[in-house]
Amino acid sequence: MPPPTRQLFNIKGLSELAWPAVSIIFTLFILVNGRAFLDPAVWKVFERLVPIYLFMGIIAFAIARMELSTGVPFYKSLVYMLGTFGIGMLAFAPVAAFRTVNLGVIQQNFSFIMFQVFVVAANEELLFRAALVPRLGVVPAAIAFSLFHIAVALGTGNIGLYALAWPLVWGIVMGIIYQATSAKIGIGPEIGIHGAWNVAVSLIILSA
Numbered sequence: 001m002p003p004p005t006r007q008l009f010n011i012k013g014l015s016e017l018a019w020p021a022v023s024i025i026f027t028l029f030i031l032v033n034g035r036a037f038l039d040p041a042v043w044k045v046f047e048r049l050v051p052i053y054l055f056m057g058i059i060a061f062a063i064a065r066m067e068l069s070t071g072v073p074f075y076k077s078l079v080y081m082l083g084t085f086g087i088g089m090l091a092f093a094p095v096a097a098f099r100t101v102n103l104g105v106i107q108q109n110f111s112f113i114m115f116q117v118f119v120v121a122a123n124e125e126l127l128f129r130a131a132l133v134p135r136l137g138v139v140p141a142a143i144a145f146s147l148f149h150i151a152v153a154l155g156t157g158n159i160g161l162y163a164l165a166w167p168l169v170w171g172i173v174m175g176i177i178y179q180a181t182s183a184k185i186g187i188g189p190e191i192g193i194h195g196a197w198n199v200a201v202s203l204i205i206l207s208a
Contacts, residue, residue: 018074019130019187020061023122027054030119037111042202046115049152053123060126077188084189085117088196116202117195124148125190128171129178138179142171170197 031050034043124145132141149167174190181189 017061019077019122019191020057020126023118023126024054024057024061026114026118027057027123030115038115039112042112042115045202046120050119053119056123056127060123060131063131072184072186072188077186079188080185081117081188081192081195084192085196086192088193089199092196092200112202113195113199116198117191120198121191121195125174125178125187125194129174129190130182130187133175133178138172138175141175142168145171 027050030037031054034047034050038046128141128145128148132144136144146168174194178187178190
């Protein structure tokens with residue numbers, strides 16, 4: 001077996017590290033240029049969270065490589081992500097349809113979707129699914145995911161039943177899906193479906 005250093009820098013190793021690398025690079029970009037890149041309403045909500053997401057991405061980059069060693073090329077994982085994001089948006093559209101939604105948040109600012117997928121969803125899935133599920137198990141990783149969202153809700157003043165219960169349910173479901181499918185299709189589908197849900201929910205919050 002080649003030494004770890006050689007494995008890290010071969011094509012397969014780079015492919016395995018592509019998702020955390022992409023998420024870190026995009027999060028760094030948002031950290032520096034978020035005020036100009038994002039809609040002011042979006043930036044007001046997420047400004048204090050971006051450094052936390054950067055830290056999460058760095059942790060995932062450092063400890064999740066073995067869990068990402070599925071042999072699934074990055075481009076295939078990206079295709080799976082785009083596909084599940086599209087399906088998720090169709091599935092979650094009724095969530096936003098029950099409320100008055102300012103669709104201009106998306107129509108006028110495509111960067112909002114990029115932010116939700118490549119910063120929020122990617123960093124959370126890489127840490128709480130790819131890094132923690134193999135080490136802690138589905139339920140402990142889901143509890144950690146839920147505690148993170150409770151902390152975010154407390155910090156933003158949006159604490160409620162959604163912040164307390166839904167992240168735990170979501171974490172368990174996504175953890176089970178990750179365990180069952182990651183060896184064949186990678187982490188892309190979890191990032192896609194997570195990003196779609198975040199976009200649907202954020203549309204309601206930002207339209208309030």
